[in-house]
Amino acid sequence: xxxxxxxxxxxxxxxRARGSALGPALAVPGIIWLLLFFxxxxxxxxxIVFGRTDPIFRTAVPVWNPLQWxxxxxxxxxxxxxxxxxxxxxxxxxxxxxxxxxGLLCLLLAFPVAYYTARLSGRWxxxxxxxxxxxxxxxxxxRMLAWVNLxxxxxxxxxxxxxxxxxxxxxxxxxxxxxxxxxxxxxGYVAYMILPLYAGLDRLPQSTLEAARDLGASxxxxxxxxxxxxxxxTIVAAVLLTCLPMLGDYFTSDMLSASPxxxxxxxxxxxxxxxxGQTGQAGALVMxxxxxxxxxMFYYVRVTTRGDVAS
Amino acid sequence: MRGPVAWWxxxxxxxxxxxxxxxxxxxxxxxxxxxxVLFSFNDxxxxxxxxxxxxxxxxxxxxxxxxxxAALHTALLQTLKLGVITTLITVPLGVMFxxxxxxxxxxxxxxxxxxxxxxxxxxxxxxxxxxxxxxTSLPLPIKLGTSAQVLGLVTFQIAYPAVxxxxxxxxxxxxxxxxxxxxxxxxxxxxxxxxxxxxxxAIFxxxxxxxxxxxxxxxxxRYLSGNSSTEPVSVKIYNTARAAPTPALNxxxxxxxxxxxxxxTVGYLVYRxxxxxxxxxxxxxxxxxxxx
Numbered sequence: 001x002x003x004x005x006x007x008x009x010x011x012x013x014x015x016r017a018r019g020s021a022l023g024p025a026l027a028v029p030g031i032i033w034l035l036l037f038f039x040x041x042x043x044x045x046x047x048i049v050f051g052r053t054d055p056i057f058r059t060a061v062p063v064w065n066p067l068q069w070x071x072x073x074x075x076x077x078x079x080x081x082x083x084x085x086x087x088x089x090x091x092x093x094x095x096x097x098x099x100x101x102x103g104l105l106c107l108l109l110a111f112p113v114a115y116y117t118a119r120l121s122g123r124w125x126x127x128x129x130x131x132x133x134x135x136x137x138x139x140x141x142x143r144m145l146a147w148v149n150l151x152x153x154x155x156x157x158x159x160x161x162x163x164x165x166x167x168x169x170x171x172x173x174x175x176x177x178x179x180x181x182x183x184x185x186x187x188g189y190v191a192y193m194i195l196p197l198y199a200g201l202d203r204l205p206q207s208t209l210e211a212a213r214d215l216g217a218s219x220x221x222x223x224x225x226x227x228x229x230x231x232x233x234t235i236v237a238a239v240l241l242t243c244l245p246m247l248g249d250y251f252t253s254d255m256l257s258a259s260p261x262x263x264x265x266x267x268x269x270x271x272x273x274x275x276x277g278q279t280g281q282a283g284a285l286v287m288x289x290x291x292x293x294x295x296x297m298f299y300y301v302r303v304t305t306r307g308d309v310a311s
Numbered sequence: 312m313r314g315p316v317a318w319w320x321x322x323x324x325x326x327x328x329x330x331x332x333x334x335x336x337x338x339x340x341x342x343x344x345x346x347x348v349l350f351s352f353n354d355x356x357x358x359x360x361x362x363x364x365x366x367x368x369x370x371x372x373x374x375x376x377x378x379x380x381a382a383l384h385t386a387l388l389q390t391l392k393l394g395v396i397t398t399l400i401t402v403p404l405g406v407m408f409x410x411x412x413x414x415x416x417x418x419x420x421x422x423x424x425x426x427x428x429x430x431x432x433x434x435x436x437x438x439x440x441x442x443x444x445x446x447t448s449l450p451l452p453i454k455l456g457t458s459a460q461v462l463g464l465v466t467f468q469i470a471y472p473a474v475x476x477x478x479x480x481x482x483x484x485x486x487x488x489x490x491x492x493x494x495x496x497x498x499x500x501x502x503x504x505x506x507x508x509x510x511x512x513a514i515f516x517x518x519x520x521x522x523x524x525x526x527x528x529x530x531x532x533r534y535l536s537g538n539s540s541t542e543p544v545s546v547k548i549y550n551t552a553r554a555a556p557t558p559a560l561n562x563x564x565x566x567x568x569x570x571x572x573x574x575x576t577v578g579y580l581v582y583r584x585x586x587x588x589x590x591x592x593x594x595x596x597x598x599x600x601x602x603x
Contacts, residue, residue, distance in 0.1 A: 027411025031423045037466040041441035116329035137571040139527040141548040142564040146347035149358045248434030301428045
């Protein structure tokens with residue numbers, strides 16, 4: 001069960017009023033915090049995107065009244081996605097392709113690993129889980145740094161491919177190779193998929209699967225018609241949990257390629273945040289990502305807050 | 312010698328393919344990091360050619376080692392500082408939020424719960440840019456640097472303790488607290504002397520998880536750091552990884568790795584002690600990681 005599924009199951013079990021003023025009193029600080037530092041900042045982004053730019057200092061001037069909002073900055077970004085001056089289009093398309101590809105590869109890798117760990121590993125389970133959890137507390141940057149070292153021109157990967165000097169391999173892995181960026185994304189995020197899948201597969205009732213085989217289903221049929229349908233919500237949740245953070249990723253591409261040839265939408269945001277006068281543009285790109293992410297985000301919350309998903 | 316058909320139909324044959332994928336994945340996921348750790352002990356400047364064992368990049372080198380290079384050890388201290396401060400704020404806030412939401416019915420708490428769950432899956436860069444705009448374009452007393460970083464990190468992490476504590480509340484049920492109140496305890500006394508002790512394992516687990524997650528954070532802390540003196544380790548790695556660094560960078564990353572490993576190991580051992588003989592919480596490592 002993933003974190004949110006568990007939370008969703010926390011339902012009242014008593015009709016008795018339990019210290020009715022106590023609940024609000026305890027919850028209010030957290031609610032105020034979330035309103036002030038989570039919801040309000042998103043409104044500030046809107047006010048800046050639809051605000052003005054100071055003509056002299058090139059700083060963003062937020063406009064708070066929605067009636068005075070000026071959509072020119074948002075239109076500027078939208079008009080540059082497709083067409084003759086579509087400078088943002090390729091990066092957006094690339095983001096979609098990279099994220100889909102990396103998500104698919106993650107699933108192909110994570111499902112067998114999670115399945116083996118949850119159902120077949122026996123007494124090695126604890127140790128295996130500990131190793132699978134390791135990427136959670138090893139810093140993402142450290143793991144990328146490890147690959148930067150390995151993929152140098154004279155690094156271990158090239159030496160491995162040259163088979164001890166038999167071939168002369170001089171691939172420049174770190175200069176805008178889409179393969180490296182996609183594999184880097186998989187390397188970085190696959191652990192976030194394995195754990196929810198593990199939790200889901202661990203809860204599958206063994207007896208149902210045995211019944212499927214006993215009733216004559218083949219190996220594939222029982223997998224396809226029993227195992228997969230039973231853990232479909234888990235798979236959806238795991239894929240979303242992995243792919244949503246990838247949408248805002250810019251550091252993987254920066255670390256492993258540092259080339260505009262593999263720039264994703266995160267790189268566009270990062271570049272414009274750091275250049276003066278483009279604050280509104282960065283905000284517009286943020287809103288764009290938010291618009292794309294909002295449907296899967298609420299779908300994830302809904303899938304995980306439906307109590308019957310888990311059981 | 313069996314034929315391939317008999318082999319295929321044998322329900323008890325060892326799952327060789329799954330074993331290969333699993334251990335292949337583990338090797339792929341852990342060996343690069345181990346190599347990076349190994350090269351932090353390299354005697355030369357190279358991060359690709361082994362030149363003998365030394366600890367010069369930790370404290371031997373008088374200029375560029377982690378111990379002597381101010382830029383590197385301030386980063387490490389900043390990371391640990393952020394970890395401690397954020398954890399101290401996030402955990403009480405999240406625990407109170409979870410208990411409060413759990414015993415407050417209505418639209419408002421349901422909406423707050425939704426908000427908390429959304430903050431859990433929102434791409435981090437969106438929150439980071441939004442908070443950067445808030446801090447830089449509003450006349451607030453908060454400046455870029457440690458205070459802004461803590462603010463952002465608490466917002467991003469609050470879902471961890473909230474979700475873990477709500478899960479634990481669901482397994483505890485209400486009967487213990489009701490019994491306490493039937494025996495004459497006030498609601499606050501029942502909460503403090505019955506529920507809170509039972510929640511301790513979940514609170515403790517979320518403390519360790521928040522700390523481990525904060526010291527790995529990159530996106531928020533980078534945007535909200537004012538200048539290089541408030542840049543933590545992850546940002547330092549990002550800034551220098553592609554610009555001909557020395558193995559001192561590997562050493563810095565390794566020190567952070569050991570800090571996280573220490574926190575997780577100690578945390579797990581204490582957690583196991585706390586939940587000994589408690590079936591509801593004894594989910595092993597998986598429960599500890601919040602995947603009960």
